[in-house]
Amino acid sequence: MVPHEGHLMTEERNQESEMTGQILDGKATAMVVREGVAARVAALVADGVQPGLAVVLVGEDPASQVYVRNKDKAASAAGIAVQTRKLAAETTQAELEAVVLELNEDAAVHGILVQLPLPKGLDEQRVVEVISPEKDVDGLHPANVAALVQGVEGLLPCTPAGCIELLDRHDIALEGKHVVVIGRSQLVGKPVAQLALGRNATVTICHSRTKDLAAEVARADVIVAAVGWAELVQGDWVKPGAVVLDVGINRGEDGKLVGDVDFEAASQRASWITPVPGGVGPMTIAMLLSNTVMACARQTGRVETLIEDGLETSRS
Numbered sequence: 001m002v003p004h005e006g007h008l009m010t011e012e013r014n015q016e017s018e019m020t021g022q023i024l025d026g027k028a029t030a031m032v033v034r035e036g037v038a039a040r041v042a043a044l045v046a047d048g049v050q051p052g053l054a055v056v057l058v059g060e061d062p063a064s065q066v067y068v069r070n071k072d073k074a075a076s077a078a079g080i081a082v083q084t085r086k087l088a089a090e091t092t093q094a095e096l097e098a099v100v101l102e103l104n105e106d107a108a109v110h111g112i113l114v115q116l117p118l119p120k121g122l123d124e125q126r127v128v129e130v131i132s133p134e135k136d137v138d139g140l141h142p143a144n145v146a147a148l149v150q151g152v153e154g155l156l157p158c159t160p161a162g163c164i165e166l167l168d169r170h171d172i173a174l175e176g177k178h179v180v181v182i183g184r185s186q187l188v189g190k191p192v193a194q195l196a197l198g199r200n201a202t203v204t205i206c207h208s209r210t211k212d213l214a215a216e217v218a219r220a221d222v223i224v225a226a227v228g229w230a231e232l233v234q235g236d237w238v239k240p241g242a243v244v245l246d247v248g249i250n251r252g253e254d255g256k257l258v259g260d261v262d263f264e265a266a267s268q269r270a271s272w273i274t275p276v277p278g279g280v281g282p283m284t285i286a287m288l289l290s291n292t293v294m295a296c297a298r299q300t301g302r303v304e305t306l307i308e309d310g311l312e313t314s315r316s
């Protein structure tokens with residue numbers, strides 16, 4: 001189903017919640033978020049500010065090239081001025097950091113994203129730490145990680161923020177729910193757990209040393225699978241009526257993309273479930289664009305205020 005502007009009608013949702021396996025359509029929801037971003041960009045441009053995003057790509061990794069191209073296209077479509085810096089695989093740590101430092105100083109650039117993973121020999125953590133926290137639209141700088149943990153203003157990592165946005169846009173509340181996150185990476189597992197905790201969920205984080213994953217998952221009202229293991233989560237582990245967010249992106253034996261959850265079986269029991277592809281993935285890009293506009297508004301002394309159907313920008 002396709003969410004319209006803002007939220008779903010309650011009556012509509014109630015009718016559907018009696019059925020099982022409603023698709024949490026990330027592609028459609030991301031389009032709605034992106035339309036909202038385009039409106040926020042237009043408001044800033046009308047106020048004399050052009051939001052800008054710099055994407056740094058080091059080397060020739062084919063997957064990274066596709067990701068960067070998609071981000072560039074999506075940002076441009078929303079009216080964001082994008083510059084992609086393509087650097088050779090042989091780029092040194094010092095050269096890469098110099099590019100990031102230059103972008104930090106560039107007033108036309110409000111968001112900086114260094115596409116990961118970097119080629120071997122480059123220190124990713126060190127590069128992330130060189131990015132100005134207020135331009136860190138990937139939300140990976142230690143200052144933004146600390147802000148998330150402390151529940152204060154910062155920039156959120158895009159995939160976890162996209163998971164929560166997808167739930168919000170379908171009026172799926174987390175308060176009091178038992179959320180089981182599978183995976184504890186800095187990129188997805190830990191921040192999504194922290195965001196769920198911030199929404200007053202009771203959170204369990206599972207990982208490779210978890211003794212009985214099936215038993216943990218079976219207790220979940222909401223499952224977030226972020227492992228990178230094709231169809232690890234079996235359909236019969238899913239509690240009837242649970243919500244399933246499948247972050248995993250894996251190549252199946254037939255070459256097709258599959259998630260970390262056995263979609264066919266799990267969708268028979270879940271109340272809501274994300275497909276792969278077309279679930280969490282598109283939300284990640286939408287949140288990158290949203291972060292860029294938010295960063296731009298903050299850096300130029302504007303305040304974005306939450307209003308009924310989106311955000312309103314004004315001068316602080």
Ligand code: NAP
Nearest residue numbers: 159183184185188207208226227228247248249280281284
């Ligand atoms: P990661 O850094 O490799 O982390 C994987 C996590 O899974 C680790 O915490 C690991 O535990 C845990 N794990 C491994 N085997 C397990 C098992 N048998 N049972 C329970 N937990 C297990 O991966 P990531 O960066 O978080 O990404 C996870 C997946 O999401 C990948 O498929 C990635 O491609 C995808 N992804 C998608 C998006 C998107 O936009 N949709 C964005 C980012 C990532 P240990 O900590 O104990 O090793």
